[in-house]
Amino acid sequence: MDHVDRTEIRPCRAADLPLLDRHLPTPGAPTRHADRFARQEAGTGTYLLAWRDGVPVGHGQVRWDGCAAPGVRAAVGECPEFNGLDVRAELRGQGIGTALIHAAEELTRERGGTALGLGVGHDNPRAAALxxxxxxxxxxxxxxxxxWTDPDGRTHEEADPCTFLVRDLTTPDA
Known part of the structure; x- marks a missing residue:
């Protein structure tokens, strides 16, 4: 059986949050899953989860209002953005990230979107190649x-050089 065949992709549900925190913790950002679910509940995003054998193994969120970075907004407007893509390290390379991206593309098409964008850090050549x-x-x-806020309550500011990429969804899947 192909690894991807065992992977279920679906939007997050409230009951999933404790499992996400247990199996895909976000050190330094303990409310990240809840924040993404809240965006989904508000209708401005869809938080997609990848599951295997009842365990969450990956996630990513479609932001329907696009990337918040001013330079990106100036270049692509409110093109929906797929962000926060992550797959458990030991399962990378098995098609889970690709399945999440394809699910995000399909949701975008269903909503009438013709393009999907995503950012990639300059320090992440593996993701850029994908x-x-x-x-x-x-x-x-x-x-x-x-x-993000550390366990001692100190806030840390982060800044990563990235490139925003876009795919025309009116062409066949790659």
């Missing part, structure tokens, strides 16, 4: 900025 293979092309360089 996105190129799936038909995503570079549009604009930008700096992804976010903050």
């Amino acid at each position: 996105y190129r293979r799936l038909g995503y092309g570079p549009v604009v360089a930008y700096t992804d900025r976010w903050s």
Whole structure:
């Protein structure tokens, strides 16, 4: 049986949050899963989860209002963005990330979207290669900025150089 055949992709449900926190913890950002689920509940995102044998093994979120970075918004407007893609390290290379991206593309098409974008850090050549293979092309360089709070309550500001890539969804799947 192919590994991807055992993988179920579906939107997050409230009951999934404790399992996400247990199996896909987000150190330094203990509310990240809940925040993404809240965005979904507000209708501005869809938080997709990959499951194997009842355990969450990957996730990513479609932000229907697009990337928040000003340079990206200037270049692509409110093109939906797929962000936060992550797969458990020991399962990478088995098609789970690709399945999540394809599910995000299908949801975007169902909503009438003709393109999907995503950002990739300059320090992540493996992800960049996957996105190129799936038909995503570079549009604009930008700096992804976010903050997180450590267990002692200190806030940390982060900034990563990235490239925003877009795929035209009116062409066949790569």
